[in-house]
Structures are given as structure tokens and as C-alpha cells.
Amino acid sequence: xxxxxxxxxxxxxxxxxxxxxxxWQIAGSGATEVAESAREYHTxxxxxxxGAVRALVETATAEARTLGAALAQPxxxxxxxxxxxxxxxxxxxxxENYVVYSPEGELVFPMKAxxxxxxxxxxxxxxxxxxxxxxxxxxxxxxxVAFSEVITDAKGALYLPLTVRIPKPDxxxxxxxxxxxxxxNLSAMVSELSERRFGSGSDFVSLxxxxxxVIATANASMLGKSxxxxxxxxxxxxxxxxxxxxAHTVEFTTAAGEERIGAIVPFVDLGWGVIVEQPRDVxxxxxxxxxxxxxxxxxxxxxxxLILGTLAGRRLSAPIVGLSQAAGRIAGGDFEVRVPxxxxxxxxxxxxxxxxxxxxxxxxxxxxxxxxxxxxRMQTELDIGRDIQMSMxxxxxxxxxxxxxxxxxxxxxxxxxxxxxxxxxxxxxDDTLCVVVADVSGKGVPAALFMAVTRTxxxxxxxxxxxxDEILSEVNDELAxxxxxxxxxxxxxxxxxxxxxxxxxTNAGHNPSxxxxxxxxxxxxxKLHGPVIAAMEDVPYGSADVAxxxxxxxxxxxxxxxxxxxxxxxxxxxxxxxxxxxxxQWTDANGxxxxxxxDVWAFQxxxxxxxxxxxxxxxxxxxxxx
Amino acid sequence: xxxxxxxxxSALVVAISGSLDTKTAPAAETAIGAIxxxxxxxxxVDFSEVDYIASSGLRVLLSTMKRLKKSKGKMFxxxxxxxVREVFDISGFSGIFKILDTQADALAAG
Numbered sequence: 001x002x003x004x005x006x007x008x009x010x011x012x013x014x015x016x017x018x019x020x021x022x023x024w025q026i027a028g029s030g031a032t033e034v035a036e037s038a039r040e041y042h043t044x045x046x047x048x049x050x051g052a053v054r055a056l057v058e059t060a061t062a063e064a065r066t067l068g069a070a071l072a073q074p075x076x077x078x079x080x081x082x083x084x085x086x087x088x089x090x091x092x093x094x095x096e097n098y099v100v101y102s103p104e105g106e107l108v109f110p111m112k113a114x115x116x117x118x119x120x121x122x123x124x125x126x127x128x129x130x131x132x133x134x135x136x137x138x139x140x141x142x143x144x145v146a147f148s149e150v151i152t153d154a155k156g157a158l159y160l161p162l163t164v165r166i167p168k169p170d171x172x173x174x175x176x177x178x179x180x181x182x183x184x185n186l187s188a189m190v191s192e193l194s195e196r197r198f199g200s201g202s203d204f205v206s207l208x209x210x211x212x213x214v215i216a217t218a219n220a221s222m223l224g225k226s227x228x229x230x231x232x233x234x235x236x237x238x239x240x241x242x243x244x245x246x247a248h249t250v251e252f253t254t255a256a257g258e259e260r261i262g263a264i265v266p267f268v269d270l271g272w273g274v275i276v277e278q279p280r281d282v283x284x285x286x287x288x289x290x291x292x293x294x295x296x297x298x299x300x301x302x303x304x305x306l307i308l309g310t311l312a313g314r315r316l317s318a319p320i321v322g323l324s325q326a327a328g329r330i331a332g333g334d335f336e337v338r339v340p341x342x343x344x345x346x347x348x349x350x351x352x353x354x355x356x357x358x359x360x361x362x363x364x365x366x367x368x369x370x371x372x373x374x375x376x377r378m379q380t381e382l383d384i385g386r387d388i389q390m391s392m393x394x395x396x397x398x399x400x401x402x403x404x405x406x407x408x409x410x411x412x413x414x415x416x417x418x419x420x421x422x423x424x425x426x427x428x429x430d431d432t433l434c435v436v437v438a439d440v441s442g443k444g445v446p447a448a449l450f451m452a453v454t455r456t457x458x459x460x461x462x463x464x465x466x467x468x469d470e471i472l473s474e475v476n477d478e479l480a481x482x483x484x485x486x487x488x489x490x491x492x493x494x495x496x497x498x499x500x501x502x503x504x505x506t507n508a509g510h511n512p513s514x515x516x517x518x519x520x521x522x523x524x525x526x527k528l529h530g531p532v533i534a535a536m537e538d539v540p541y542g543s544a545d546v547a548x549x550x551x552x553x554x555x556x557x558x559x560x561x562x563x564x565x566x567x568x569x570x571x572x573x574x575x576x577x578x579x580x581x582x583x584x585q586w587t588d589a590n591g592x593x594x595x596x597x598x599d600v601w602a603f604q605x606x607x608x609x610x611x612x613x614x615x616x617x618x619x620x621x622x623x624x625x626x
Numbered sequence: 627x628x629x630x631x632x633x634x635x636s637a638l639v640v641a642i643s644g645s646l647d648t649k650t651a652p653a654a655e656t657a658i659g660a661i662x663x664x665x666x667x668x669x670x671v672d673f674s675e676v677d678y679i680a681s682s683g684l685r686v687l688l689s690t691m692k693r694l695k696k697s698k699g700k701m702f703x704x705x706x707x708x709x710v711r712e713v714f715d716i717s718g719f720s721g722i723f724k725i726l727d728t729q730a731d732a733l734a735a736g
Contacts, residue, residue: 189719248653309713369662439681441681441682441684441685442681442682442685443648485685486685486689486692487685488681488684488685488688490681490717508718509716509717509718509719510716511716528715528716529720530718530721531717531718531719531720531721531722532684532717532719535719535722536722539721539722
């Protein structure tokens with residue numbers, strides 16, 4: 001995942017999450033509110049219907065009383081009273097018929113509206129009772145009016161029978177008036193109401209009586225049918241729920257599978273109920289709309305967050321991506337790369353640090369390259385010097401296989417950096433051996449060349465007649481002249497008479513050599529006969545003589561031996577060398593050299609070799625007979 | 627390796643400390659060369675703080691002495707510990723340089 005993806009995602013989440021939560025809450029409370037307002041709407045609709053029903057019943061009751069009062073006028077004749085009553089019936093808003101019963105409940109006469117003939121008075125369109133039951137009369141006596149169960153005529157029209165008490169002017173009971181109030185108007189009313197409140201073609205308002213029969217609905221086919229246990233009245237089997245003035249909300253699923261919600265509001269006076277219901281979808285469409293709006297707003301926010309997040313993420317990560325790319329280029333070897341410092345924040349600081357790092361890196365690399373070049377130059381020079389050095393010293397052994405008077409062996413192990421050791425041996429004449437062991441100060445090509453010059457001069461001046469001090473004096477004067485580099489050479493020079501074993505030698509600033517007698521006796525040739533050569537002109541040199549007996553060994557070396565170091569920086573030391581030579585035995589020159597080298601390497605261990613190590617051994621065997 | 631100088635009368639005391647070996651010799655040569663370039667003609671080189679000297683160190687002294695010889699100058703060495711002194715002895719440089727035990731002796735000799 002790239003950095004700007006993370007930035008963008010973070011911003012996206014930060015922006016969208018609150019919006020999503022808000023939308024969810026809005027939609028949630030919206031659903032509650034919608035349910036609440038739907039309930040209120042349903043109840044209010046039911047109240048309108050109830051108001052209409054109440055008005056109808058009250059109007060009918062009032063008309064029935066007025067009509068009864070006209071019949072009970074004591075001053076007028078019976079004909080006048082009937083005429084007045086008929087006129088009232090004709091003008092009545094709700095009443096269509098009227099039947100009079102005696103106080104005992106026996107039928108007195110039915111009457112019809114004015115205009116009808118006398119004889120037709122006996123025919124009432126609705127079935128009126130033969131006599132009024134005492135229960136009905138009792139209610140009418142107590143309350144002034146009694147309502148009976150809804151009845152149906154031959155055509156199926158519905159009527160509400162009511163019974164009123166007709167008092168005389170003095171308050172005594174005169175008779176009972178009975179009328180079946182047509183309810184057809186109620187269906188028109190609920191139909192109109194349903195349409196007004198819920199839109200055309202809807203039948204969402206209905207009126208049921210105590211027996212749960214539909215007594216008013218826009219759907220004529222439902223009239224008179226019982227709703228007990230079905231639809232909105234699922235679980236309801238009698239009109240008991242209409243006895244209390246308590247509205248109910250209902251939720252149910254129709255046989256067709258449609259979910260509907262609504263309210264049932266009782267009309268306690270009659271034990272009737274108004275049912276208002278409608279499809280759930282329609283109600284919650286509003287909630288859906290809220291949801292849709294929330295989703296739309298949320299989506300817009302999300303889109304904006306995504307765009308802003310992408311822009312901000314790219315903008316934020318751009319310098320870091322730049323740094324990353326620049327670092328990659330540096331890693332690839334492009335040290336010239338720099339990043340722009342645009343801001344003063346952490347990223348800017350990082351860019352600044354990066355640039356100074358690149359700067360330092362450039363310098364360091366430049367220095368490193370320079371150093372490497374210099375080192376390579378020096379190394380090349382050292383290598384050339386070492387090549388000259390090693391090409392100069394005799395390395396084929398045995399060196400004089402035909403000579404049995406002596407045996408000579410030498411080893412030179414050059415150090416990595418420092419060192420100007422050399423050795424040489426040659427016969428100056430048939431019976432005289434010249435041996436040189438030397439150490440040139442300095443290193444590389446100049447030291448090697450100086451070494452070559454020294455060796456050549458020694459060879460040129462060596463003769464059986466010359467003494468070793470004379471040879472070195474001449475070599476010294478020649479070398480010292482014009483030696484601006486101030487190089488110098490420590491030299492041990494010996495001339496050995498192979499017939500007698502007589503040896504003359506000069507030590508010019510060199511390490512003392514040793515003689516190990518055949519007897520095991522050790523002799524340290526410790527006297528110094530002059531300073532190093534090539535340092536100063538006109539320096540006097542001395543010499544000494546020693547006699548070699550058959551079986552004696554002369555051991556010469558350079559300071560690489562006694563100054564060899566181990567890992568603890570301890571020096572090998574001349575004392576250790578002396579003890580070694582005294583303790584060990586060998587049978588030829590090669591063996592003597594090996595004894596010394598083995599011990600030096602064992603001592604040095606893993607430590608670096610600091611200086612050239614040279615060991616030369618000469619074993620004198622004595623003159624050859626004849 | 628460090629080099630400090632101090633005026634003492636007509637002499638300039640050059641006090642060397644540390645090791646005078648292949649690695650430090652070039653720096654010593656440069657430092658002493660600069661002193662000679664100033665026309666100093668009378669040097670007392672104090673070895674009290676020198677713990678080791680190699681042949682490359684000897685070469686620096688030799689070259690210094692040769693330059694002083696040309697300008698009729700003089701150089702005294704002093705304060706060597708036994709190890710350092712041994713190097714001078716073994717190489718025979720003891721016979722070439724004027725070596726004294728103490729700085730006071732060296733200043734008095736000049």
C-alpha cells in the first residue's frame with residue numbers, strides 16, 4: 001500500500017464515518033418519527049370518522065325525540081299530531097321511518113313520511129320488532145335513547161335501530177318511538193374520507209360494529225361481512241375491545257402478503273370501532289426517502305473525501321516519495337541528486353537533512369576516491385619496490401652445490417608495506433666468500449633502487465685483498481654523496497676464507513650476528529664497527545676477526561626478526577632468538593634458517609607482519625681435503 | 627606523535643612525544659622542515675616523551691642534521707630513554723649525532 005493510499009484512506013474514513021453515523025441516526029429517528037406521525041394520522045383520521053358517526057347518531061336521536069314530542073302534544077287532536085309528526089319525518093335529515101310502541105312495548109302504529117297514504121303507514125321497509133323487549137325499554141327509560149344491533153333489510157342495506165322514550169309534557173311516559181336509521185351515508189362518508197386522507201381508489205377507512213361486521217366501507221362487497229379474526233382484527237373475536245375508549249395500533253399482513261399498519265379507535269357509545277389502515281410501504285416510503293437522502297449526502301461526502309484524500313495524500317506523500325526516489329538514486333550511485341526544500345515542517349527538515357547527507361556523501365566519496373587512488377598509486381609503487389627487492393636476492397638453493405666447504409641458506413619474507421631488507425653472497429675468488437645482510441631505511445621504489453645501488457657497490461668493491469671496513473667505507477662515501485633522500489643502510493658484511501675458516505666482518509649499524517659453535521657454544525658478534533652507511537661521508541669503520549671451525553654456523557638476521565610482534569604487541573626480542581639458537585640443533589644451513597623462521601611465525605601468530613624478516617645462515621664444513 | 631617548540635636562549639627546544647615511526651615520520655619531517663625554513667639554526671631535540679623510534683625517524687633526524695650542516699647550524703639530542711638510545715647505538719647513529727642525557731646538558735653544550 002503506497003503512502004498516499006494510506007493518507008487518502010485515513011481522510012476518507014475520517015470524513016465518511018461521521019456522515020454515515022449521522023445518516024444512520026437520522027434515518028433511525030426518522031423511522032420512529034414516521035411511525036409516530038403515521039399513528040397520529042391514523043388516529044386523527046379515525047376521529048374524523050367517529051365525529052361523523054356521532055353526528056349521525058345524535059341527529060337521528062334528536063329527530064326521533066322531536067317527532068315523539070309532536071305526537072305527545074295533549075292539546076292537539078290525534079290527526080293533527082300525526083300530521084305534524086309526518087311532516088317532521090318528511091323533513092328529517094336522518095330518519096326515514098318511525099314506529100310507535102306503547103309504554104308496555106306493544107306496537108301501536110308504524111308511520112311513514114308525509115305524502116304517503118294512510119294505509120301505507122303499516123308498511124315499514126325495515127323489519128321492526130313486534131314488540132320492544134323490556135331490556136331495550138329499560139335503557140330507553142334510563143338514558144332517553146337505546147341502540148340495538150344493526151339490522152339489514154331485504155336488499156341488504158344496513159340500519160341502526162334506536163328507541164327513544166317519548167314523555168308527556170308533565171314528564172310521564174307517553175310512548176316509545178322506534179326508528180331504523182339508514183347507515184348507507186356512513187359508507188359514502190368513509191369512502192370520501194379515505195380518499196381525502198389517503199388518495200383516490202383507497203379503502204383504508206372502515207367502520208365495524210360490536211359483532212365486528214363491516215357497517216361502513218368504500219368497498220361495498222365487504223358490507224355486512226364479519227372481520228373477526230382476520231386482517232386488522234387478527235386475534236380479535238368480539239367487540240369487547242370497543243368497550244374502552246382506547247386506540248390501538250395494528251400491524252398485519254393481508255392474505256395477499258401485503259404488510260399494512262393502522263389504528264383501531266373505538267366508538268364506546270355504540271361499541272363500534274373505526275379501523276384505519278394502509279400499506280406499510282407507503283408509510284415508510286418517507287423513511288426510505290430520508291435514507292436515500294442520507295445515502296446521497298453520504299455518498300457525496302465520501303466522494304469529496306476520496307478526492308480530497310487523494311489530493312491531500314498525494315500532496316503529503318509527494319515530498320516523501322521524492323525523497324524515497326532520491327535515496328534510491330543515491331543508492332544507485334547518483335550522488336548529485338538533491339530534493340527541493342519547500343516547507344518548514346518535518347518533511348522540509350527531512351529534505352534538508354537528506355540534502356546535507358547527500359552533500360557529505362559526495363564529499364566523502366570524493367575523498368574516498370582520492371584516497372583510493374593514492375593508495376593504489378602507493379600500492380603499485382610498493383609492489384614494484386618489492387619486485388625489485390625480490391629479484392635482487394639470490395633465491396636458488398643450494399646456492400653452491402659443488403662447494404662442500406660450506407653451505408649457505410637464506411630466507412627473506414617481505415612485509416606488506418614496510419621493509420628494505422636484502423642479502424647477498426658471492427665468491428670474490430675461489431676461496432673467499434662474501435656475505436651481506438642489510439636493511440635499507442625507507443620503502444617502495446626509492447628504497448629498492450637504493451638497495452640495488454648498495455648491492456652493486458658492495459659487489460664492486462669486494463675483493464679478497466680488501467678488508468670489510470675498507471669496502472664499507474668506500475661504499476658509504478659513494479652512497480652518502482648526493483643522498484638527498486637521506487636514506488641509509490644497516491649492513492653486516494663478512495668475508496670468509498673457506499680454506500681456513502678465518503672470517504673478517506664489519507657491522508655498520510646492523511643487528512648483532514651469532515655464531516653457534518659445533519660444541520654448542522654461542523658467540524654474539526655484538527661489537528659495532530661504525531654507523532649505518534650512506535648517512536654521513538668520511539665516517540670511519542672498523543672490523544673484527546673470528547675463526548670459524550668446521551661445524552660452526554654463522555646466523556645473520558635483520559630487525560624484522562627481533563621486532564616481530566604478536567597480537568599482544570610483545571616483541572620477539574633478541575634474547576628469545578639467542579635462547580632459541582642455543583637450544584636447537586640443525587644439520588645444515590637450511591635447518592638453521594628454518595628453526596628461526598618457524599619460531600618467529602609461531603610467535604607472531606595471527607598478528608600482521610610489520611617489517612621484512614630476513615635470516616641468513618652459513619655453515620662452515622671445513623676445507624676440502626687435497 | 628606531537629611536536630612542541632619552546633625558545634630557550636638562542637636555542638629552540640623541539641620536544642617530540644609519542645612514536646617516531648613510518649607513519650608519523652612524514653609529519654615530523656614537515657614540522658621540523660618548517661622550523662628550519664624559519665632560519666632556526668640551533669636546535670635541541672628533546673626525546674623525553676618519545677617511546678619508540680624507527681629507521682624512518684632516524685632518517686628525519688639525519689636529513690635535519692644535513693640541512694643544518696649546510697647552514698652552519700647545530701643540533702643536540704637529549705632525554706632518550708634506554709629503548710630509544712639502543713636504536714641509536716645499534717645503528718651507529720650515536721656516533722653521528724651529538725647526544726646528551728638531559729635538556730639542561732644539551733642547552734649548556736650549545
